[in-house]
Amino acid sequence: MEAAQKDPTKFAELYESNFERVYAYIAWRIRHREETEDLTSDVFHRALASLPRFEWRGVPFAAWLIKIAANLIADRLKHRHYANRLDPVGDDPVDRSLEAVERRAQLFRLVDRLPVDQRRVILMRFAEEKSIREIAQKLGRTEGAVKQLQFRGLENLRARWDESHG
Amino acid sequence: MAKRSLSQQLDELVDAVLAQPEVPEPALPPAEAKLAPLAHLAIRLRGLPRQDFKTRLKTDLERSANMATKPVMTTKVRPIPEGFRTVTPYLCVKDAAGAIEFYRKAFEATETLRLPMPDGRIGHAEIQIGKSRIMLSDEFPEMGAVSPPSVGGSPVDIHFYVEDVDAWGTRAMAAGARILVPVADQDYGERYGRLEDPFGHRWGFSTPLNEDRAQQVRETFYVATPYLVVADGAKAIDFYKEAFAATELMRLADPDGRIAHAELAIGDSVIMLSGAAAEYGRLSPQSLGGTPVTIHLYVENVDALASQAVEAGAKILRPVQDQFYGDRSGRFEDPFGHVWIVSAHIEDVTPEEIRHRLDGFMSRQAPAERQQGPTKRVKPIPEGFHTVTPYLTARQAPQLLEFLKGAFGAEELLRTTGAAGGMHAEVRIGDSKLMIGGGGAWRGTPMPTALHLYVSDTDAVYRHALELGATSIHEPMDQNYGERSAGVKDLAGNTWYIATKFGPQYIPEGLRSVNVYLHPRGADGVIDFLKRAFAADEVARYAGPDGTIYHAQVRIGDSVIEMGEAHGPYQPMPTMFYLYVEDADAWYRRALQAGATSISEPADQPYGDRKAGVKDPFDNVWYVATPIKHVPMS
Numbered sequence: 085m086e087a088a089q090k091d092p093t094k095f096a097e098l099y100e101s102n103f104e105r106v107y108a109y110i111a112w113r114i115r116h117r118e119e120t121e122d123l124t125s126d127v128f129h130r131a132l133a134s135l136p137r138f139e140w141r142g143v144p145f146a147a148w149l150i151k152i153a154a155n156l157i158a159d160r161l162k163h164r165h166y167a168n169r170l171d172p173v174g175d176d177p178v179d180r181s182l183e184a185v186e187r188r189a190q191l192f193r194l195v196d197r198l199p200v201d202q203r204r205v206i207l208m209r210f211a212e213e214k215s216i217r218e219i220a221q222k223l224g225r226t227e228g229a230v231k232q233l234q235f236r237g238l239e240n241l242r243a244r245w246d247e248s249h250g
Numbered sequence: 251m252a253k254r255s256l257s258q259q260l261d262e263l264v265d266a267v268l269a270q271p272e273v274p275e276p277a278l279p280p281a282e283a284k285l286a287p288l289a290h291l292a293i294r295l296r297g298l299p300r301q302d303f304k305t306r307l308k309t310d311l312e313r314s315a316n317m318a319t320k321p322v323m324t325t326k327v328r329p330i331p332e333g334f335r336t337v338t339p340y341l342c343v344k345d346a347a348g349a350i351e352f353y354r355k356a357f358e359a360t361e362t363l364r365l366p367m368p369d370g371r372i373g374h375a376e377i378q379i380g381k382s383r384i385m386l387s388d389e390f391p392e393m394g395a396v397s398p399p400s401v402g403g404s405p406v407d408i409h410f411y412v413e414d415v416d417a418w419g420t421r422a423m424a425a426g427a428r429i430l431v432p433v434a435d436q437d438y439g440e441r442y443g444r445l446e447d448p449f450g451h452r453w454g455f456s457t458p459l460n461e462d463r464a465q466q467v468r469e470t471f472y473v474a475t476p477y478l479v480v481a482d483g484a485k486a487i488d489f490y491k492e493a494f495a496a497t498e499l500m501r502l503a504d505p506d507g508r509i510a511h512a513e514l515a516i517g518d519s520v521i522m523l524s525g526a527a528a529e530y531g532r533l534s535p536q537s538l539g540g541t542p543v544t545i546h547l548y549v550e551n552v553d554a555l556a557s558q559a560v561e562a563g564a565k566i567l568r569p570v571q572d573q574f575y576g577d578r579s580g581r582f583e584d585p586f587g588h589v590w591i592v593s594a595h596i597e598d599v600t601p602e603e604i605r606h607r608l609d610g611f612m613s614r615q616a617p618a619e620r621q622q623g624p625t626k627r628v629k630p631i632p633e634g635f636h637t638v639t640p641y642l643t644a645r646q647a648p649q650l651l652e653f654l655k656g657a658f659g660a661e662e663l664l665r666t667t668g669a670a671g672g673m674h675a676e677v678r679i680g681d682s683k684l685m686i687g688g689g690g691a692w693r694g695t696p697m698p699t700a701l702h703l704y705v706s707d708t709d710a711v712y713r714h715a716l717e718l719g720a721t722s723i724h725e726p727m728d729q730n731y732g733e734r735s736a737g738v739k740d741l742a743g744n745t746w747y748i749a750t751k752f753g754p755q756y757i758p759e760g761l762r763s764v765n766v767y768l769h770p771r772g773a774d775g776v777i778d779f780l781k782r783a784f785a786a787d788e789v790a791r792y793a794g795p796d797g798t799i800y801h802a803q804v805r806i807g808d809s810v811i812e813m814g815e816a817h818g819p820y821q822p823m824p825t826m827f828y829l830y831v832e833d834a835d836a837w838y839r840r841a842l843q844a845g846a847t848s849i850s851e852p853a854d855q856p857y858g859d860r861k862a863g864v865k866d867p868f869d870n871v872w873y874v875a876t877p878i879k880h881v882p883m884s
Contacts, residue, residue, distance in 0.1 A: 095315050096308065103304055111297030115272045121303050128311055191294055199728045200752060203505050210298040213268055216261060224713060228257075234264065235257035238288045245291070 095132055098145060103128075104189035106149050112185055113157050123160070127153045150182065194244050202237035205230055256285065263289040271296060301505065309498045329594040330548040333362075333383055336517025339408050339476045340385040340544040340591065343449045344397040346372035349386060352447060353377055356425035357418070359384075363601055365608060373608065374575075380410060380472030385546060394567065394581075394589075398450025398542045402634040402678065403661075405535045405588070406543035407444065407452045407477035409522060411467045415457040419443045422453070430531065439463040451542070470520050476545050480586040481534040482754045483509025483525040489585060490514055493562035494547065494555065496521070507754050508706065517549065525754070527706040528680025528763050529659045535587025537681030537763070539634070544581075544589045552594035556580050559592065574607040575599055631830040632877055634663075637807025640684050640766050641826040641873070644696045644742030647673045647688035653740055654679065654686075657715040658703060670694060679703070680763025685828055697871070698743035699825045702765040702812055704757040708750040712736040715746070723819075745823065760789065760803075760810055766827070768813035769820040770868045773799040776813060779866050780804050783844035784829070784837065786811075807831070824869035830877070837874040838862035846872070854878060 106127050111120045130152055195206055204223065208214045216234070220227045254262075259281040267289065270276035278289055330336065343349040353359035354377075362383065363376040371388035378384075389397045398404045412418050419433040426448050433443030433455075440456040440463060447453065454477060458464040480486040484507055490496040496514040503509050508525045526534040535541040549555045556570045563585050570580035570592070579593035599607070631637065644650045651673075654660035660677040668674035672692025677684050688696060705711045709726045715738045716722060723737030723745065735749035747767060750756045757763065770776045774797070780786035781804075789803040789810060801814045806829065816822050831837045835852045841864040842848060849863035849871065859875040866872065 096312060099308055099311060103307075104299070107299045107304075108297060111299075115297070117300075120297065121300075121307075124299075124303075125307050125310070128307060129314065132311055132314055188294055188297065191291075192298055195295075195298065200505055200734065201728065206295070207298070207301055207505065209264065210268075210292075210295040211300045224709065231255075231257040231261045235260050235288075238260065238291055241295075242287055242291055 095135065098131075099128060102146055102149055104192040105146055105185060106153055108188035108192060109150055109182075109185045110153055110157065112188065113153075119160075123153065123156055126156055130156075147182075150185075190248070191241070191245065194241055194248075197244070198237055198240055202233050202240060205233040206237045206241070209234060256282065260285050260288055264292050267292045267296065302502070305501060305503060309501060313497055329550065329552075329596065331595045331598075333378070334548055335382065335473065335519045336548055337476065337519035337521060338383055338385055338546040338548070339406070339474055340387070340546045341408075341451055342387055342389055342395045342397050342542045342544070343451070344389055344399055345449065346375055346386050346388040349447070349449045349451075350375060350377060352425055352449070353379065353384075356422040356427055356447065357453075358421075365601070365605060368609075379474060380412070382472070382474035384408070384474055396540055396542055400633060401538050401540040401542050403531075403533055403538050404450060404452050404543060405479040405533055405538055405541050406545075407454045408543075409454040409456065409475045409477045410473070411456050411458065411471045411475075413457060413471075415441050415443055415455045418455045419445070422447075427453075435459060473519070475519070476521050476543065478521060478523040478545075478586075478588055479526050479532045479534050480509075480523055480588070481526055481536050482586070483512060483523060484754055486523060486584075486586050487512055487514065489562055490516070490521075493559040493564055493584065494590075495558070506752055508756070516547065521545070525706070526756075529705045529707070529711055531659055531661070533681060541587060541589055544591055546591045546593065548593050548595065550594070552578050552580070552592055556582070556592050559584075559590070564590070572596065575604045631808075634678070635683055635830055636762070636809045637829055637831070638766070638809035638811065639828040639830070640699055640701065640764065641828050641871075642684060642686050642697070642699050642742065642744055643692075643694060643826060644686070644688045644698070644744075645692075646742055647675070647686055647690075647692075650688075650740065650742045650744075651675050651677065651686055653715075653718055653720070654684075657718045657720065657740075658705075658711065658746075660684070668692070680705075680757075682762045682764035684764060696742065697826045698745070698823055700745040700747070700767040700769060700820075700823050702747045702749060702761070702767045704749055704751065704761065704763050704765075706750060706756045708734045708736050708748050711748050712738065715740070715748070720746070760805075761812075762809070766811050766825055768811065768823070768825060768870070769816045770813060770822050771816045772868070773802060773813050773815045776866070776868050776870075777802060777804055779844055779846075779868070780806065780811075783841040783846060783864075783866070784872075822868070824871070826871040826873070828873045828875065831874050832876065834860050834862050834874045834876040838864065841866070841872060841874070 107120065107124050110123045114120055114123065127149060131149055195203060198206060205219060208219045216227050216230050220230045223230065262279050263281055263285060266278050267276050276293065350361055357379045359377040359379045361375065361377050364372060365374045367373040373387060375386050376383050387395055389395055389400065415433050422445055423429065427445040429445050430452065431444035433441060436442050439459050441459055442454065442456045444452065444454045458467055487498060487501065491498065494516050496516045499513040499515055501509060501512040509523065511522065511524050513520055513522050524532060526532055526537065553570055559582055560566060564582040566580065567583055568581040570578060572578050576595060576597040576599035577593045578596045579591055582590045582592065584590060642650065651662065654677055655662060658679050660679045662675065662677055664676040666674050668687055670692045672688045672690045675686045677686065712726050720738040720740050723739055726734055726736040728734050733749045733751050735747055738746050738748065740746065751758050768776065777788060784806045786804040786806045789805050791802040792800045794800060799815050803810050803812050838852050846864035846866045849865055852860055852862040854860050858877055858879050860878050861873055861875040863871065863873045
């Protein structure tokens, strides 16, 4: 953190350790992909710009980022009508939502550690929202094989999740 | 109701989940109860971020961060001579005069400068293609300037965005270029073609197919853009940022982080790069053993940038100094084997004055060069070879050769008739050379071989091999030793373990594109023989409690042979090897002492090698050879 304040290029490390968290928070509040990407980008750009002014007063950096995100979401809601895309619990105070967000972020990170072909399918299916047929074409495999990879990928995630949560 | 497989049922659940993006607890179709936890997981995965979004945002942030701290290289007053940009490709060619003539016909190049040397070679020339200057020279091996045939290819394409790629392709073909990738629409929004000129340099031409891409590339329209192949794309991007103050414009990475394509801005120019992919003929300078293309940078402050590059890890080939032709420049090799000249223009010198100074320069250089003496000594390992070359023999040798070309992108380097009336051919696959013999009047016993072939995309190469008639041994699968691998048998009975290592480099450290894999009975005996006969080094050994060797690697000279004890379907496949060594006679004697039997005594061969042959106790055949004179190919 202090390193990043002195040298903004170190910001990359803070980004790496917080990206999933911030994204998961925004995705949970605003169930719309483009809007989520837009806001995530906004959060980090603002954080970078105001990094020199961030004061270490016991507030963890992650919480500071979530705070920025919450403010930006509130802002956007004022100016645009995104109410229909809001989670019913969208007005939850930041603190209560953090635990669920943290779990979601951990799950996203676990995807990164799947074997490469399972990871590819899970990313194409859930992040890019491609159909099994599209994925099969893109990877040059049968639809049956892709479904099998999806199945093994989710099973694997489930096992790894259980492992890290007892 | 027909019973649906679990993976089918799960997919129906996932479909339902994805169809209701805004519903916290979506309604799900009936499915077996044990799938419920996976369906819940799917619900939580709905907001999974796209991989490329994460990388793109990171790049954006880094660029903002950099701009906030470092002053960006200003482009206002540049010591860049008229007509030049920051980046200029510098091509070394075997026949520079011929190349200039070819580029005139093929690419409508105009010659702007030519400096002949006293011996007739072109010391330096400049041509204009589109909006770019391109520098070129004849070969000067004594100064590190080598052409594509000497290097064995090129790790740098010269890429141009043009308005009509088809016209460029047609004209180049008519002038004698060889098509590597025929002009066609690509799914990334460009119409693209790639070709090799008669001098071995490679050129790419693209026309954007949509307005977006046209906008993105408008700065580089008709500008010669070097496209570098590097062993590790991500590391290279970091290095170029640090060394040359490059900024990242875009990066496309696969899930393993391997760079499929990246674009970096240096000063007012752009360079592109990608990771190596031997099966598409994209080899790094490290696998080729050099580069015939130097990247020339004109910069504001040459001394500062040079020391920045050295600090980042560049190797000095020639320190920064004032040059007689009016530049102050130095020459550097980056950690990925690419060569850079960093220059600032310090004095305007007319071509006549340069020629005059060049004469003076040459007469001062000459005595020093004479002292070095002639460099006629024949190298113990011929250009492009390594110590160990597998020699595949087959009755259908010509068909095998075609298969290797089609399935693995092998490049045919030589085809001739051997002493026994069969074909002798040499091919390169990735960074490795192989010899192939047989067919025709040859009546010897074929020796099918097992080989470990590293490629950037196992699945694609596996499919392609099957299409071309190979039979499957096993489908691509992730292995617990960190590779994805598949097995095929070709029409001559050779076994190919096609593999891609996970991580940014798809070939493991120490190995090559092609590696021999032995399955002997008594692997420790083989290792012992190789140690005594060929001074082999044991690099790795994984053995069971009873001493059975599951996997071992031994190094002979600069090459590694892999092996594992014969078991199950993996039975011994005695292999024929061709070894290039300093002293064939001595190696032959040592092999006999270690227990080998003689096949042929050392003797000078008409093709320029002194060669002897032995058979080891495990039936492997080893030819040891020392080049004694250069014989022109064919």
